[in-house]
Amino acid sequence: MHEKIAHRKLSMEAIKKKEKEILDALEYKVTGVTPYDFMMIALFQMDLRDVLSEKLYDYLLKVCTYLSKMTMHDYDLISQQGYSELAASTVFVAFKIIEQLDKSFPLAEKVVSNTSISLAKCHRR
Helix, strand or coil: CHHHHCCCCCCHHHHHHHHHHHHHHCCCCCCCCCHHHHHHHHHHHCCHHHHCCHHHHHHHHHHHHHHHHHHHCCHHHHHHCCHHHHHHHHHHHHHHHHHHHCCCCCCCHHHHHHHHHHHHHHHHC
8 A cells, every 4th residue: 555655656664754753743733533524423413314305415415525625724713713613613504505505404493403412412522
């Protein structure tokens, strides 16, 4: 597998050494969870697949993924906000977008409250 990383120009040992240098430079301050992870867990816990049509659910996932990626490009935003809050915001904005496209989208208080509950469960883990 390591042959693909640097087009066979680096050995496995050189790759590991570079990874260690990067981690040392970052003082091992890395995160394993992103706002995207929180968002996906929350969407799964809300069982929206059972509430929405397959087409609408798939579109919701695409909108959430797009918004989450956009969030990750704004360093000021991700460095000053909690990841679970960013995920909740992303889901809410995605709901509003979907609601504009399909007036039958159930953005009722039940869905919004489920988002808060689901994100709180994710945050405790």
